[in-house]
Amino acid sequence: MSGDGTTTKVYALHGAVIAVLVALNFVLPEYHHGVLARVLVLAVFAMGYNLLFGYVGLLSLGHAMFFSAGLYGAGLPLYHLGWGVVPAFAGGIGAGFTVSLFIGLLALRTSGVAFMIVTMMFAQVFYLTTLYFGEWTRGDEGLVLQQHTRRIALGSETLDLTNPATRYLMAVALFAATLFATLAIVRSRHGRVLVAIRENEERTKMLGYDTFANKLAAVVTSGVICAAAGAAYALLFGYVGSTFASVQYSILPLLWVLLGGAATTLGPLLGTLFMYYVVDITSGYTSAYMLVVGAMLILLVLWFRKGVLGTVRERWLRWLP
Amino acid sequence: MTALLTTKGLSRHFGGLRAVDNVDFSLEPGEIRAVIGPNGAGKTTFVSLVCGRYAPSSGRIVFDGEDITDMPAHLRVRRGIAYTFQITSVFANLSAYENVALPVQRTLTDGRSRRAVRQSAMEALERVGLASRAHEQAGALAYGHQRLLEVAMGLALKPRLLILDEPTQGLSDSEIENFIALVREIASDATVLLIEHNMQVVMELARRITVFDAGKILAEGSPAEIRANTAVQEAYLGTVQEAGA
Numbered sequence A: 001m002s003g004d005g006t007t008t009k010v011y012a013l014h015g016a017v018i019a020v021l022v023a024l025n026f027v028l029p030e031y032h033h034g035v036l037a038r039v040l041v042l043a044v045f046a047m048g049y050n051l052l053f054g055y056v057g058l059l060s061l062g063h064a065m066f067f068s069a070g071l072y073g074a075g076l077p078l079y080h081l082g083w084g085v086v087p088a089f090a091g092g093i094g095a096g097f098t099v100s101l102f103i104g105l106l107a108l109r110t111s112g113v114a115f116m117i118v119t120m121m122f123a124q125v126f127y128l129t130t131l132y133f134g135e136w137t138r139g140d141e142g143l144v145l146q147q148h149t150r151r152i153a154l155g156s157e158t159l160d161l162t163n164p165a166t167r168y169l170m171a172v173a174l175f176a177a178t179l180f181a182t183l184a185i186v187r188s189r190h191g192r193v194l195v196a197i198r199e200n201e202e203r204t205k206m207l208g209y210d211t212f213a214n215k216l217a218a219v220v221t222s223g224v225i226c227a228a229a230g231a232a233y234a235l236l237f238g239y240v241g242s243t244f245a246s247v248q249y250s251i252l253p254l255l256w257v258l259l260g261g262a263a264t265t266l267g268p269l270l271g272t273l274f275m276y277y278v279v280d281i282t283s284g285y286t287s288a289y290m291l292v293v294g295a296m297l298i299l300l301v302l303w304f305r306k307g308v309l310g311t312v313r314e315r316w317l318r319w320l321p
Numbered sequence B: 001m002t003a004l005l006t007t008k009g010l011s012r013h014f015g016g017l018r019a020v021d022n023v024d025f026s027l028e029p030g031e032i033r034a035v036i037g038p039n040g041a042g043k044t045t046f047v048s049l050v051c052g053r054y055a056p057s058s059g060r061i062v063f064d065g066e067d068i069t070d071m072p073a074h075l076r077v078r079r080g081i082a083y084t085f086q087i088t089s090v091f092a093n094l095s096a097y098e099n100v101a102l103p104v105q106r107t108l109t110d111g112r113s114r115r116a117v118r119q120s121a122m123e124a125l126e127r128v129g130l131a132s133r134a135h136e137q138a139g140a141l142a143y144g145h146q147r148l149l150e151v152a153m154g155l156a157l158k159p160r161l162l163i164l165d166e167p168t169q170g171l172s173d174s175e176i177e178n179f180i181a182l183v184r185e186i187a188s189d190a191t192v193l194l195i196e197h198n199m200q201v202v203m204e205l206a207r208r209i210t211v212f213d214a215g216k217i218l219a220e221g222s223p224a225e226i227r228a229n230t231a232v233q234e235a236y237l238g239t240v241q242e243a244g245a
């Protein structure tokens, strides 16, 4: 339960985060400007993952499939069929919706470890499919979307997604939209039911809630958000490759979310940002950067079991959503 | 008067164990019915079949004239069957208020209005005497208070049939007194099916008593009839000190 004071604080905080991100567009040096644009898109991926893992308590190991459904759903028609940016983005979302609905209907018959395994198997099938149709996807090597195809005509103006500032602001826009959508969902009736399912599914059922339908809705919302991230990645960075469908990209969002704080709205951004820079910096010094990541995760489990923001919420700011 | 709930030949087997064995049962609207019986008699299993937590091995269940045997649990709850768990099953990490707000937001036609939810939730907490603890974490409440919270969650569903599975376990004597008054009040607009080991509570509240033993109904009748029944005494009452007290 939250009074009106809390609501104001929550929206002020989230608004401030977006304002800072917009301001950074004008001050960041070129390299970090590019990195942050990428991090923001990946943070959207993490937020989609967090909705299911953090709020509903469903641990999926197959979310690379949703991200790459968006990636290919947008990238393939743009590359092969000459679709424009906007229909291609819609195509990515449509692909994510279809895939997540299908996966949800099947995988939600299981729970716990079985759910992890089923989602991972489906994602593996999806990954192998992208390799199998190498003629169109060029597998690991991937497709590079030409600069001139990544423009949106707005009357007499054109929005060039390859322009760094445009690209960055589009990433911020997608991030902001997802952030406020997540915030609205977790504060809604549906959101409270999702948390109830996480806490005690059987009890939730006995309060008259259709837990399957609620979980299915969450899988699809999560899948669509991740697909939006994938589609945006293809369109903003111009690369579509099957690495993004591999198991590594199913595990990464889990790590980002654990690091930043599961079931917090801003945790995914924090986790993604932190991990991206840690890998970026350490890989400059040593090829064993995964060792550093591993050590970091051990520290996390020992001292920040609930992730950075989860711990902050527990100790200091109880009102954080 | 037509029955609110009837079961015909209802059975549930766990492997070779007949936890509920061919039970024909009927409940009138508005009554307070106690279900008693020794540990492992099948009482919890029986009501779990009624509320849809378990699927029956055979038999039929009819609620308010409608066959609900194959209906999923959440739809039965929407028809008006509420179950409070024997093994306390509150949302331990949520506040007492949030525990009750969950059933409230579903039952209210305007469950989106924060004010309406708040009012009904606080009302349910008040009825069980937990209003002052609304903001405490449910898992941190005393065991007896968690039992009462269970009851409040059931009440918040505004049920037509409220099934209480050993609700007085862990309550103090004074809390039991209040609880008896509460059940009487609930019974003014709902039917109550009460599984209870505390014979004082049973004798004070029940109009009729059903005795389970080894998955079957051993006897059924008024409190006086049950007290006088020798088979019941052998199976159960003899072993309970408070019997007839």
Ligand SMILES: Nc1ncnc2c1ncn2[C@@H]1O[C@H](COP(=O)(O)OP(=O)(O)OP(=O)(O)O)[C@@H](O)[C@H]1O
Pocket (backbone or CB within 6 Å): B014, B017, B019, B037, B038, B039, B040, B041, B042, B043, B044, B045, B046, B086
């Ligand atoms: N899910 C289950 N799986 C296997 N056996 C079960 C299950 N649930 C109950 N049983 C068995 O069924 C029998 C009836 O159990 P039930 O819980 O219905 O008894 P009860 O009358 O409620 O007892 P108590 O007074 O101790 O609560 C017991 O022998 C129990 O061990």
Ligand SMILES: [Mg+2]
Pocket (backbone or CB within 6 Å): B043, B044, B045, B086, B165
């Ligand atoms: Mg029992």
